[in-house]
Amino acid sequence: xxxxxxxxxxxxxxxxxxxxxxxxxxxxxxxxxxxxxxxxxxxxxxxxxxxxxxxxxxxxxxxxxxxxxxxxxxxxxxxxxxxxxxxxxxxxxxxxxxxxxxxxxxxxxxxxxxxxxxxxxxxxxxxxxxxxxxxxxxxxxxxxxxxxxxxxxxxxxxxxxxxxxx
Numbered sequence: 001x002x003x004x005x006x007x008x009x010x011x012x013x014x015x016x017x018x019x020x021x022x023x024x025x026x027x028x029x030x031x032x033x034x035x036x037x038x039x040x041x042x043x044x045x046x047x048x049x050x051x052x053x054x055x056x057x058x059x060x061x062x063x064x065x066x067x068x069x070x071x072x073x074x075x076x077x078x079x080x081x082x083x084x085x086x087x088x089x090x091x092x093x094x095x096x097x098x099x100x101x102x103x104x105x106x107x108x109x110x111x112x113x114x115x116x117x118x119x120x121x122x123x124x125x126x127x128x129x130x131x132x133x134x135x136x137x138x139x140x141x142x143x144x145x146x147x148x149x150x151x152x153x154x155x156x157x158x159x160x161x162x163x164x165x166x
Contacts, residue, residue: 001013001154001155001156001158001159001160002042002159002160002161002162003151003155003159003160003161003162004161004162004163004164005020005022005027005038005141005161005162005163005164006164006166007022007026007027007164007165007166009021009022009134011141011143011147011151011161013151013154016150018143018144018147018150018151019134019143019144019147020130020134020141020142020143021130021131021134021135021136021137021141021142021143022038022136022137022140022141022142023036023037023038023136023137023138023139023140024036024136024137024138025037026038027039027040027163027164027165028040028165030112030113030121030122030125030139031121031122032120032121032122033075033077033120033121033122033123034138035122035139036136036138036139037122037139038125038137038139038140038141038163039112039113039122039125039139039163040163040164040165041112041162041163042160042161042162042163043110043111043112043125043160043161043162043163044110044111044159044160044161045062045108045109045110045111045127045155045157045159045160045161046062046063046108046109046110046111046114047062047063047064047065047108047109048060048062048063048064048065048106048107048108048109048152049064049065049066049067049071049097049104049106049107049108049109050064050065050066050067050105050106050107051066051067051098051104051105051106052066052067054102054105055105055106055145055149058106058149058152059149059152059153060152060153060155060156061155061156061157062108062152062155062156062157062159063157067097067098067104067107068098069098070087070088070098071085071086071087071088071096071097071098072085072086072087072088072090072094072095072096072097073085073086073094073095073097073123073124074086074090074092074093074094074123075093075094075095075123075124076092076093076094077119077120077123078092078119079091079092079093081094082117082119082120082123083113083114083117083122083123083124084117085097095124101131102129102145103128103129103130103131103142104126104128104129105129105145106128106129106145106148106149106152107126107127107128108126108127108128108148108152108155109126110125110126110127110140110141110161112125113125122139124140125139125140126140126141127140127141127142127143127148127161128140128141128142128148129142129143129144129145129148130142130143130144141161141163
């Protein structure tokens, strides 16, 4: 199954269209950490992370991992763990996966800058829950929780997310 994201703010799956948020600087050729771009291209879906204290395990064929209070994602391009799941405490800068808001109650890893990992090229590009009013992300794609969980029911290990500018 291939899901498509268009620049008008919709993720399309077959005949279904889901409103989504994208990077605050739109869609583009992501080349630097923190540029606010949602990366162009076709990205495989990786692991699904979820907060078991807030929602049930997502129904999906993708591998699922329960988020713990010590999980993070390294966004320090000078560290060997860059763009990888880490455990706190950690010597490098990393984003905490256990958040007070609900944005990471369900998180899908997008396989961007993973094979190989290029330091500084972009990290923590996820499909996650949208903020109120679908406020822009730092480069991720975000849907409301209901839509994200529905999409995950269709997803499997061969699913990809295609991000287009046209």
